[in-house]
Amino acid sequence: xxxxxxxxxxxxxxxxxxxxxxxxxxxxxxxxxxxxxxxxxxxxxxxxxxxxxxxxxxxxxxxxxxxxxxxxxxxxxxxxxxxxxxxxxxxxxxxxxxxxxxxxxxxxxxxxxxxxxxxxxxxxxxxxxxxxxxxxxxxxxxxxxxxxxxxxxxxxxxxxxxxxxxxxxxxxxxxxxxxxxxxxxxxxxxxxxxxxxxxxxxxxxxxxxxxxxxxxxxxxxxxxxx
Amino acid sequence: xxxxxxxxxxxxxxxxxxxxxxxxxxxxxxxxxxxxxxxxxxxxxxxxxxxxxxxxxxxxxxxxxxxxxxxxxxxxxxxxxxxxxxxxxxxxxxxxxxxxxxxxxxxxxxxxxxxxxxxxxxxxxxxxxxxxxxxxxxxxxxxxxxxxxxxxxxxxxxxxxxxxxxxxxxxxxxxxxxxxxxxxxxxxxxxxxxxxxxxxxxxxxxxxxxxxxxxxxxxxxxxxxxxxxxxxxxxxxxxxxxxxxxxxxxxxxxxxxxxxxxxxxxxxxxxxxxxxxxxxxxxxxxxxxxxxxxxxxxxxxxxxxxxxxxxxxxxxxxxxxxxxxxxxxxxxxxxxxxxxxxxxxxxxxxxxxxxxxxxxxxxxxxxxxxxxxxxxxxxxxxxxxxxxxxxxxxxxxxxxxxxxxxxxxxxxxxxxxxxxxxxxxxxxxxxxxx
Numbered sequence: 001x002x003x004x005x006x007x008x009x010x011x012x013x014x015x016x017x018x019x020x021x022x023x024x025x026x027x028x029x030x031x032x033x034x035x036x037x038x039x040x041x042x043x044x045x046x047x048x049x050x051x052x053x054x055x056x057x058x059x060x061x062x063x064x065x066x067x068x069x070x071x072x073x074x075x076x077x078x079x080x081x082x083x084x085x086x087x088x089x090x091x092x093x094x095x096x097x098x099x100x101x102x103x104x105x106x107x108x109x110x111x112x113x114x115x116x117x118x119x120x121x122x123x124x125x126x127x128x129x130x131x132x133x134x135x136x137x138x139x140x141x142x143x144x145x146x147x148x149x150x151x152x153x154x155x156x157x158x159x160x161x162x163x164x165x166x167x168x169x170x171x172x173x174x175x176x177x178x179x180x181x182x183x184x185x186x187x188x189x190x191x192x193x194x195x196x197x198x199x200x201x202x203x204x205x206x207x208x209x210x211x212x213x214x215x216x217x218x219x220x221x222x223x224x225x226x
Numbered sequence: 227x228x229x230x231x232x233x234x235x236x237x238x239x240x241x242x243x244x245x246x247x248x249x250x251x252x253x254x255x256x257x258x259x260x261x262x263x264x265x266x267x268x269x270x271x272x273x274x275x276x277x278x279x280x281x282x283x284x285x286x287x288x289x290x291x292x293x294x295x296x297x298x299x300x301x302x303x304x305x306x307x308x309x310x311x312x313x314x315x316x317x318x319x320x321x322x323x324x325x326x327x328x329x330x331x332x333x334x335x336x337x338x339x340x341x342x343x344x345x346x347x348x349x350x351x352x353x354x355x356x357x358x359x360x361x362x363x364x365x366x367x368x369x370x371x372x373x374x375x376x377x378x379x380x381x382x383x384x385x386x387x388x389x390x391x392x393x394x395x396x397x398x399x400x401x402x403x404x405x406x407x408x409x410x411x412x413x414x415x416x417x418x419x420x421x422x423x424x425x426x427x428x429x430x431x432x433x434x435x436x437x438x439x440x441x442x443x444x445x446x447x448x449x450x451x452x453x454x455x456x457x458x459x460x461x462x463x464x465x466x467x468x469x470x471x472x473x474x475x476x477x478x479x480x481x482x483x484x485x486x487x488x489x490x491x492x493x494x495x496x497x498x499x500x501x502x503x504x505x506x507x508x509x510x511x512x513x514x515x516x517x518x519x520x521x522x523x524x525x526x527x528x529x530x531x532x533x534x535x536x537x538x539x540x541x542x543x544x545x546x547x548x549x550x551x552x553x554x555x556x557x558x559x560x561x562x563x564x565x566x567x568x569x570x571x572x573x574x575x576x577x578x579x580x581x582x583x584x585x586x587x588x589x590x591x592x593x594x595x596x597x598x599x600x601x602x603x604x605x606x607x608x609x610x611x612x613x614x615x616x617x618x619x620x621x622x623x624x625x626x627x628x629x630x631x632x633x634x635x636x637x638x639x640x641x642x643x644x645x646x647x648x649x650x651x652x653x654x655x656x657x658x659x660x
Contacts, residue, residue, distance in 0.1 A: 007635065009640075009642070010641070011644070012427075012644040019424060019624065035332070037425075038331065039308050041309065043419040222297070223291055224292065225295055226293075226545070
């Protein structure tokens with residue numbers, strides 16, 4: 001066995017030096033060294049950096065663009081005019097693309113965020129170009145129906161992951177109040193498109209509750225556990 | 227197993243998802259070394275069988291709007307060859323959703339558990355069952371005895387109880403105990419992902435005799451020597467008035483009836499300032515004994531357990547979204563958690579198994595993870611009249627370990643020491659260790 005002459009204790013394993021004081025160990029008999037207790041260690045593979053360098057670069061460039069455009073606009077026009085297109089677009093791109101690339105929340109919630117970001121940006125453009133209301137007459141109901149259909153398809157294709165989709169389907173139905181509000185407040189003949197969107201949302205919600213009410217409630221209880 | 231099964235995190239578990247990172251894994255490790263090399267196929271089957279008995283281990287962590295919750299998964303973990311340094315982070319994304327890992331190396335099987343699922347006592351129950359089924363499936367003629375949970379009995383509701391809630395008494399005023407900041411041990415930090423274990427094996431009989439001669443228990447004696455080792459080392463580098471405090475986990479199942487397999491521990495922090503470094507050991511031991519024994523009663527503990535439960539029930543806290551809670555909890559833990567002690571000493575006690583099983587087992591080990599503020603911990607189990615102590619560390623220096631061992635050696639104890647970090651053969655790299 002191996003002894004440390006300084007610490008006066010026996011050392012096991014494959015050591016040549018004392019793990020406590022570093023002195024060279026002396027062999028007190030002819031028995032060979034013992035086995036090592038541990039393997040050669042390796043390090044876990046690091047998960048990819050959430051905020052990779054490219055994202056930081058784009059964040060920096062976005063900030064510069066916003067500041068430069070805003071300043072030039074203010075200097076020339078004494079208020080924010082065309083720069084709002086740039087600022088709004090960059091904000092919408094970050095909410096939408098940023099969430100897609102840099103987070104791993106569920107795809108359906110990402111789609112909802114895309115819907116909100118894009119809708120708000122197009123409403124802004126509509127406002128800045130004379131408020132012809134094309135954004136709320138056409139864009140919002142079409143985008144909304146598009147996202148609803150995509151989410152339904154995803155939920156059907158990935159049925160075994162229903163727990164990840166079911167509450168977002170409910171959320172989409174609740175968002176149907178948006179088009180419904182537009183229907184009641186708009187005077188345009190295209191408002192019936194919004195009504196159609198809202199009715200589709202209602203149908204989806206009724207279908208969900210009727211066919212999967214138990215599942216909706218069970219998932220709601222867990223996620224909303226207070 | 228079905229994933230209709232879910233439950234919220236118990237009171238003390240709620241902190242862990244907020245603070246976990248590769249620098250703060252909050253992991254403990256229980257190992258069993260057999261006399262013979264392990265057959266990994268049999269061990270994998272034994273693991274699958276053990277999972278049926280412990281549904282609490284089949285849980286993964288899911289995000290709710292207000293709190294994390296556990297949800298049962300319908301799969302088995304995979305036994306892996308040991309490859310990482312001891313007590314590294316258990317990342318559910320890397321472990322297929324699981325909050326623990328089981329690894330093996332030659333004759334030893336290791337169970338590394340993220341503290342959110344359970345404490346050392348709960349983890350040991352799982353390991354004992356795993357060992358039982360491994361030996362059984364290997365064809366050994368063994369009996370489970372009285373203190374192993376097997377499939378002969380189904381998992382009970384009591385085993386998954388949040389016992390903190392059961393013993394919560396809102397009538398009793400809360401007592402936050404001492405919340406003074408402690409002195410922290412610093413050293414040359416190893417790179418993230420590295421750690422070192424130093425094992426000390428010594429016979430319990432002389433150790434018990436030594437403790438009795440000082441009129442303290444074994445835990446109190448070793449706490450005293452551990453504390454004094456820190457005082458000696460830190461006295462050289464600081465004259466701060468902050469105390470060096472040792473955090474001692476107290477298994478509440480001993481004082482409060484509970485069969486829970488989840489967390490049910492209280493951490494008592496006891497310490498002294500470095501100014502007391504030159505006082506005799508007896509004085510430190512008497513101080514520790516008084517403090518610890520005063521803490522370890524139901525009357526003293528309920529007021530200290532209450533604050534955590536009442537925080538969890540506070541409607542403003544409950545209504546906060548999870549992301550905000552995580553931030554607040556992380557900050558609160560920084561002030562009220564790691565900041566309040568220097569190091570842990572966790573004594574899991576005596577492991578007893580039926581003789582038919584014991585003859586196949588060489589020993590058990592128990593280790594802890596470290597963090598930036600707590601870079602050194604001591605833990606121990608007792609098996610067959612031998613104490614197996616482990617220093618877990620993430621700093622290069624070994625002063626405290628060396629002084630602790632020399633104190634025990636001077637007191638007459640014979641020890642054998644092993645390390646997970648074999649030194650190189652060159653002499654000059656060891657100048658800085660002494």
